[in-house]
Amino acid sequence: MMYCTKCVLPETFPGIGFDGNGVCNYCRNTPIPTPGEKHEHLVRFEELLERKRGGGGFDCLLAYSGGKDSTYTLMMLTQKYNLKVLAYTFDNGFISEQAKVNIIKMTDTLGATSIFFRPAFPLMRRTFGLAAEKMIYSPKTLDRASSICTTCIGIVKAMILKTALAYGIPLVAYGWSPGQAPIASAVMQTNPRLQRISQRTVRDPLLESGGEELRPFFLTEQDLATDPARWPVNIHPLAFTEYNEEEILKKIEAIGWVKPGDTDPNSTNCLLNALANYIHRKRFSFHPYAWEIAGIVRSGSMDRGEGLDKVCQDEDMTMVRYAADMLGIAVPK
Numbered sequence: 001m002m003y004c005t006k007c008v009l010p011e012t013f014p015g016i017g018f019d020g021n022g023v024c025n026y027c028r029n030t031p032i033p034t035p036g037e038k039h040e041h042l043v044r045f046e047e048l049l050e051r052k053r054g055g056g057g058f059d060c061l062l063a064y065s066g067g068k069d070s071t072y073t074l075m076m077l078t079q080k081y082n083l084k085v086l087a088y089t090f091d092n093g094f095i096s097e098q099a100k101v102n103i104i105k106m107t108d109t110l111g112a113t114s115i116f117f118r119p120a121f122p123l124m125r126r127t128f129g130l131a132a133e134k135m136i137y138s139p140k141t142l143d144r145a146s147s148i149c150t151t152c153i154g155i156v157k158a159m160i161l162k163t164a165l166a167y168g169i170p171l172v173a174y175g176w177s178p179g180q181a182p183i184a185s186a187v188m189q190t191n192p193r194l195q196r197i198s199q200r201t202v203r204d205p206l207l208e209s210g211g212e213e214l215r216p217f218f219l220t221e222q223d224l225a226t227d228p229a230r231w232p233v234n235i236h237p238l239a240f241t242e243y244n245e246e247e248i249l250k251k252i253e254a255i256g257w258v259k260p261g262d263t264d265p266n267s268t269n270c271l272l273n274a275l276a277n278y279i280h281r282k283r284f285s286f287h288p289y290a291w292e293i294a295g296i297v298r299s300g301s302m303d304r305g306e307g308l309d310k311v312c313q314d315e316d317m318t319m320v321r322y323a324a325d326m327l328g329i330a331v332p333k
């Protein structure tokens, strides 16, 4: 397998091409945020916080998986910016027990309110089983995440927006790493028009194959009719702050976060991830985290060697089988 000599994208990645030095077109065409650009976003972000905070309710709704990046984001929002945070955890039935302990411990320590949202497990099992066994999304949707992750994140994003609208929370935060989401979307006003377009990629195919039982997890016409002035601003501050995995772990471990021992190397909260990665690699011959890790390597926040190890490492088959058993499906050959 040939890999880009600069990032970690393999020759099997959709649309990839290499120049004479083995550098991929994504490296050549993806601008790396300059320190000036990062600072500009930080200033915009801090001004936004001043405008939006102190309305009486929660200042910010955080999509909180209990993993390292969202925990670090929670730490920043509460300790550095002193925001009143509602930390929203979507329990897909596969959150590691240690991650659950972390969520309670971290929200207690940082003074945030925690909310666990847990759909009936049989419905989640059926939904993830469907995402595992069938091609329900367009392949383009799956360049940057597995079918299972896309399903889960699609529901999380919709539920987060629904919750922010229902509680009148002006800010919605995510702990996306600099490889997961570009700096251009780091501070972005949401609106019903864009939401209608974006829900076509996950909601529509999911409802079509999974059925009406899944509809309550997405925005209704009534939600979409909410006055655009009440729609929250999306923020993902890790795009414009220093991002270093080791430093992040050090900071959150210092306040009591404990790394789960039962998740795969690319996740610090989810027990379904190993199976999701395994299936994606069988189907597409590239790691579903390749795009994200390539972005982190390109930004200079991770060594290329470490990134390559992550995208080349085989899944732990005990974890793959555990998740497949939970879903009641066979491990694909």
Ligand SMILES: [Zn+2]
Pocket: 004, 005, 006, 007, 008, 009, 023, 024, 025, 026, 027, 028, 294
């Ligand atoms: Zn590259």
